[in-house]
Amino acid sequence: MSDVFAALADSTRRALLDRLFSQNGQSLSDLHHGMEMSRQAVAKHLHILETANLVSVHWQGREKLHYLNPVPLGEIVHRWVGKFEDARVEALTDFKKQLEKPPATEQEKRRA
Amino acid sequence: MSDVFAALADSTRRALLDRLFSQNGQSLSDLHHGMEMSRQAVAKHLHILETANLVSVHWQGREKLHYLNPVPLGEIVHRWVGKFEDARVEALTDFKKQLEKPPATEQEKRRA
DNA sequence: TTGACATGCAACTATATGGTTGCATATAAG
């Protein structure tokens, strides 16, 4: 459950999540198919997604099936981003005010 | 407006956004204050946030004031994460079903 | 049992990243 944000930073990993979104429960070979890199590279990315708890796995004989883990994406990211989202309209208003009418004193200029 | 996800991957940068959240319109020196790294390191992080369009700046004399840019955080991240969030409950149900009662045929096993 | 398939492990490489220091430039203040 290490760094979810770091796990999401790589476009290949986001692509893997996309592929799992459109087709859940795929094996490494499935996910590797059509990708422009070695199977091992894909395996590493999947392991990072596993470690970040974004993907959970289920062994089926010799195949390791990968499933989107729905929890942390919503929990962590949405919660963190939501904090800023909540202030969106308000901040936008403040920002415009700031540009239109800069305050007078030094303190106010910097702290407004 | 480069990679928002990459910009969010670093904890220092997320901390900077946090600081701007609690106090908008701070200068580089303000934001550097209390941080365990050089001013130049902070400047680099801020520049990455600027490039990702997460922070916008406003020159006030010799001071460069930094403001949270409310748009892309909500737009990009929330939209991308939301795609997965929408399928949260549904996916959770599917996942449990999968574990409880694995399908019969090879095809179904892998493609269910 | 033998061979094919699916995955894992380990070593290695190149580049990206996060940090440093030193110096230059622009604005504000005495």
Next chain:
DNA sequence: CTTATATGCAACCATATAGTTGCATGTCAA
């Protein structure tokens, strides 16, 4: 004018990251 403050630019360094290749192991099928 001189000095202090705020920032920018550039070179440099250490480590993290994303990729490779080669080989080992476990499972399925003939």
